Amino acid sequence: MTSALIATGVGKRYRRLWALRDCNIDIPDGRVVALVGPNGAGKTTLLHLAAGLLSPTVGTMRVLGRTPGRDVGLLADIGFVAQDVPLYRSFSVGDMLEFGRRTNSRWDHDLASTRIERARIDLDQRVGSLSGGQRAQVGLTLALAKRPRLLLLDEPLASLDPLARREFLQSLMGEVAEGELTVVLSSHLITDLERVCDHLIVLSASRTQVAGDIDGLLASHRIVVGPRREGAEVRGVGSVVQESHTDRQSTLLVRTDGPILDPAWAEQEIGLEELVLAYLGHPDATALPQPKLATAEAEVSP
Amino acid sequence: MIWLTWRQHRLQLLYGAVVLVILTVFLLSTGFGISAAFRSSGLAQCLSVPGRDCGAANDLFMGGGARYSGLWFTIPLFLIVPAMVGVFWGAPLVAREVEQGTHRLAWTQGVGRIRWAGTKVAALAAAALVGTASLAWILSWWSRPFVAASDNRFSPGVFDLRGIVPIAYALFALATGVAAGTLIRRTVPAMAATLGFYAAVRLGVELWLRPHLASPSTVSYPFFGTNPRSGLGDWVLSTKTLDGAGHLLGNGKVLDLNVLGSRCPGLPLPTESLPNKDALQACIRQLGLHVQSTYQPGSRYWTFQGIESAIFIALAVALVGLSLWWIRNRIA
Known part of the structure; x- marks a missing residue:
């Protein structure tokens, strides 16, 4: 490629x-x-x-x-x-x-x-x-x-x-x-x-x-909903892009490589618009391929 | 690209052609009458004999009440023609594209922006060359009697309209317009800047540079003698009246009776009556009074035309170069 x-x-x-x-x-x-x-x-x-x-x-x-x-x-x-x-x-x-x-x-x-x-x-x-x-x-x-x-x-x-x-x-x-x-x-x-x-x-x-x-982006991002746990780790999650909390539950937009392993959390798929808005709302969060890797790959492949 | 230049600038070219036609009709409709009057007044015949005093015939042709004397003053109107080329053809060339954003369309086509600009400038320059050359050619014919009558091939408004300099002025004006439009990027301010810059450079060259393009010659002749240079179309830069020892007695061909009275004891001072003519002439002879003129010979006309054209064409090339560089590196 x-x-x-x-x-x-x-x-x-x-x-x-x-x-x-x-x-x-x-x-x-x-x-x-x-x-x-x-x-x-x-x-x-x-x-x-x-x-x-x-x-x-x-x-x-x-x-x-x-x-x-x-x-x-x-x-x-x-x-x-x-x-x-x-x-x-x-x-x-x-x-x-x-x-x-x-x-x-x-x-x-x-x-x-x-x-x-x-x-x-x-x-x-x-x-x-x-x-x-x-x-x-x-x-x-x-x-x-x-x-x-x-x-x-x-x-x-x-x-x-x-x-x-x-x-x-x-x-x-x-x-x-x-x-x-x-x-x-x-x-x-x-x-x-x-x-x-x-x-x-x-x-x-x-x-x-x-x-x-x-x-790939849609596959690697999930919305997870679970009991309110501010700042907590969720097993199987790479990073949290956005989180919001009510009195009883937390909603997280997470980036993940595999399935969510913690049974306390319910998983939802995410739409592209939601994903884009979440990132735009949090300018520090990024989802980028490693630039050097991508370049090397482009040069090596036929 | 030639097609694009024509399609985008055909209205401007049409207006230019209309102006040219109107001016040509005016020049043709008056030019034959001027030539006829030049001959019938006897001035043409008089001037063909060197050294003759043609004052009377000149009055008949050019003096107050003569039919064509007023037309002499229409000449400066033609001076603005090259400037209009810069204002209406040159200034909008880049500025209007940038103003309307269409440069982003034009400059991303296969030809590239340098060829785009180069072709347009070259095509408009060719049109300006043809237009001003034909106007200068007709004006040269039209103004010939006036130039002969004034015995000065260099007078402003005559030198500037004949020969090859009008072409150089028009190319310079076009380049000025293109450069102003490129640097300013807005059409109307660029038009104003074009007019101002063109007028400033033209006036600067005309007033300060042109008299010094070659070192002037000097001629002296007795105060009551005839100028041996008359009829040669010289451009007289200065005239002084000197005595035999070379002291300045006045600027121009003048008699200062107070000075004469103090230098010639026999001459009555002009308090009550004019001194008698014989005494005056005796005094003038005694003082060795003579006139000294510095001038550019009429024979240098084409040299001056060539030098001044070269200056303006060099300026035009430099301005086009600047514009192309700017288009390539400074606009997006």
Whole structure:
């Protein structure tokens, strides 16, 4: 398994303020990644670093084995849709597609026109008069028609109504299923992304807090309920992420490698949203793979 | 990329073309009349003979009430044309993209941001070159009678509109606009900065640098004699009236009767009446009164055009280089 994106100790500073710091990320090839975190956590900065719009102040970024920013050739393999889907308002939709064709050596015009047709968007319509959902579709089409290997979408759902969200995600999933595409979607809400993503990265306070496959994360986290025992050890539990207590009972969100062995505790499965919120509420808790191990593994495997 | 430049800037190019057409129509519709008046006033014929006094014909062509004398003053209007290239073509090039966030779209396409910016600047520079070159060519023809009448190929507003310098000014203005938009990142402030910087550099070069581009020559001639340099289109930098020993008697070609009276004892002081002409001329001869001019010869016109064009093109190249560096390293 190779990595689509590796960040090692990456930080980006604007004058005195760190927009992202100490960021270690390893995104395996072919995953659909949810990049989640509160506003200002550094999600946009991380995506801009990956797209080569920014250069890191410290650390190294490797995208598809190359260095973004310095390596112009890498741009052909990256599809990037920035926040709020910037498009030329005075252009028609057809002009926007022509823009994509003229500024990319690899351009799948059939894919582009098919997608626009399927989204029932008129090629002669001006971009300035498109609805939010249509804008998002045009932006996604521009990024996909490059036939990228890595697709970066910054808050793609932010301005969409629920129906447009569903349509957008459906059309995205259609493309992901077809090729070996790695996708990174950022959002401050996990609910929308849960159905489409299989990998999760939680950024908070400009640091990486959680990273891993969603199945694995859900399997290794449990909610346990038992008699009130503040600060007590529970047998079989790796670490406690969050605890809350009433007069009679305690509820713990725990990270565990195996079954809970203590019969006094009742076990419940946890939803992804709960898990993310628990970590965001406790910035000191982390759930990260060992970064060196992950890198070594990526290098050794065929 | 050429397609993108055209698609994004076609309105600006269209406006530029409209301005060019309007100015051309104005110049053509008046230019033939000016040439005709230049000939019918006798000035053209008079000037073709070196050393002749053409004052009367000049009055007929350029003096008050002459049909085309007012048009002379429209010349400065053309001076703002290159500045407009910088303000309306250059300043928005990067600033508007950054303002609307579309640079994040454009700079993540396969071409890369350096080729994106380089192609756009080059295409607009080519358009500016064609536009200003044709305007300068028509203006050179249109203003020829005025330049001949004024006998100065360097007067501001004439030198600046003819030959090759207008092209260099336009390229410099375009580069200034691009750099201002890149550094300031907002369109309207960048436009204002472009206008200010362009005007400051142009005025600085015109007032302080241009007179010193080559060391000036000097000519002396008797006070009542004719200037041997007349009719050569010289740019006179200073004129002094000196006596035979080289003492300064006045700036310009002037007679100070008080000074003359104190130097020539026979001459009556001009308290009641003007001194008689013979006594005055005798005094002038006795003092060896002569006029000394420093000037840039009219023959240096193309040298000056070349040097000044080179200066502005070098500045334009430097500004474009700065912009590209800034786009590559300082904007996201």
